Amino acid sequence: MDFDFDADQLEFVAEVRAFLDEVRQWPDAADIMCPERESDSILADTPARKAFNKELAKRGYLGMSWPQEYGGQGRPGIYEYLLNEELSRVGAPLIGKGVGCVGQTIIRHGSDKLKQEFLPKILRAEVEFALGYSEPHAGSDLAALKLRAEREAGGWRINGQKMFTTSAHFADWYWLAARTDFDAPKHKGISVFLVPMDQPGITIHPIETMGEHVTNQVFIDDVFVEDAYLVGELNRGWTYICEALDYERFTFYTFSPLEEKLFALRDLLRTAQRDGAPVIAEPHVRRRLAKLTAEVEMSKMLQRRVIYASSQGRVPSIEAAMCKLYSTSLHQRLADFALDSLGTEGLLHKDDAEAPAAGKWEWSYRATALDTIGAGTSEIQKNIIARRALELPLTY
Incomplete structure (x- = not known):
């Protein structure tokens, strides 16, 4: 294994550091660069931090590893890793779930509609996502989730509860795992949906942890989701969740x-x-x-x-x-x-x-x-x- 970075990669790191030196001169730099926030420092949860992500987008730092046909640059994933390292070093928000687990999954498995609707917004830093996985009785054993998505004409009716959803209090869309086959083995009957966070029937209760990180309890009552917002294949959600979690552990x-x-x-x-x-x-x-x-x-x-x-x-x-x-x-x-x-x-x-x-x-x-x-x-x-x-x- 060669753990050294090549000349192009080192030049990219120098470029990112020069950009961050510029950001230090911004009036709201203290809000953007705050490593003392610990786990919260990765989030774009304030207007200043969202504006910072839009600047990342303008400079071509979002979606660098995406295929060119989807607006990316087709660069090796190492560049996204190097970018996140420099961002996290100063406590700036990382490139995020949209570029990573959500965007990558849509590219690999999403319909043309989902690609056309979400990928350009992700590349422009115009949308924030929350991952709806854990539940009161399905955390470490995520496959035991009980949130129900029941079939009806044109889509799905969803009812249940999620727990510890980071970003739910400021996200635009919910990347939501639900059970769609109640008779299948627990790993086989799960699907993933995209749901607007402001849709009626979604109630968010913030929870402040002992580390002052805000997570959320989310109640989903009689929420309808159109078929078009099912991600990938029905009942293949467990595969998509595992892929997304692997990416999250790598980048975050x-x-x-x-x-x-x-x-x-x-x-x-x-x-x-x-x-x-x-x-x-x-x-x-x-x-x-x-x-x-x-x-x-x-x-x-x-x-x-x-x-x-x-x-x-x-x-x-x-x-x-x-x-x-x-x-x-x-x-x-x-x-x-x-x-x-x-x-x-x-x-x-x-x-x-x-x-x-x-x-x-x-x-x-x-x-x-x-x-x-x-x-x-x-x-x-x-x-x-x-x-x-x-x-x-x-x-x-």
């Missing part, structure tokens, strides 16, 4: 935020004092920091394996599972180490003027737990690795 869990956290923590420990000496001078702190530095490099290599597998034309499900499992746990270990090293002052909330690093690490401690759940829990990633890589049998 970038490496650069880990590296930036490590650098920030190292600099903080150099300046923080305990008993008149820098905290970093303590031998046990130096040992743990050295170990975490090696682990951050390991996370980088796991991400590179995902890229390599994708560049070979494979869906990197095993590699993405390994990367997500390791990197999200490492975010937690960094936050744990920060609080241990800073002592009681490290527990101060970001609203306290005396909080070290403006309370970044206390917030990170609360927020990083969420990343071990989103896009498939750590337990699910272990199951993927055990079954697909190690070929271990299922045990219950």
Whole structure:
């Protein structure tokens, strides 16, 4: 495996960094670039961040890997990865679900109508999506979902509930998984629909998590969806969901935020004092920091394996599972180490003027737990690795 980037790719990274330097001069740059938001930093959930995505579109950064026949550039997916790395490094919104799991699935499986209606809007950053997967009793076991889509003339009548839907409070369209065959095995009777979020019968209740990330509970009562908004083939939704989740794990869990956290923590420990000496001078702190530095490099290599597998034309499900499992746990270990090293002052909330690093690490401690759940829990990633890589049998 060659983990080095070629000259064209490095030139692209320099181009993106120059663009981000321009953005730093915008009046609302502080809203666009805010890595302290942790998992929320990937979202285009404010007017300024939506305007930023429109600028990405104008500069040709959206849909770079899409085929040219759909308005893309036909470039290798590595360029989208490199773009997301630079965006996530500064806490700017990523290129998003529309370009990624939604757009890619429509390209591969969607009807001509869906392609014509949605792909141009995605490329112009004119539409935001929410993924309607998890339910109160179908989270890690997503195939157990019970949202019902029942056939009637011209379409489907949908009833049920979704849980933990990120982006529902500002999205335009719902990428919604529903059960359409109630007698089939649970993995076989699922379909995916596109539903307007402002359609009557959809009720959204925001839920603020302990990391101050807003997710949502969504009630869907007697909502009608036309046949034209069924994505792909009837009862093939499970396949589309798995493809989309693999893409999400690949693109959303970038490496650069880990590296930036490590650098920030190292600099903080150099300046923080305990008993008149820098905290970093303590031998046990130096040992743990050295170990975490090696682990951050390991996370980088796991991400590179995902890229390599994708560049070979494979869906990197095993590699993405390994990367997500390791990197999200490492975010937690960094936050744990920060609080241990800073002592009681490290527990101060970001609203306290005396909080070290403006309370970044206390917030990170609360927020990083969420990343071990989103896009498939750590337990699910272990199951993927055990079954697909190690070929271990299922045990219950």
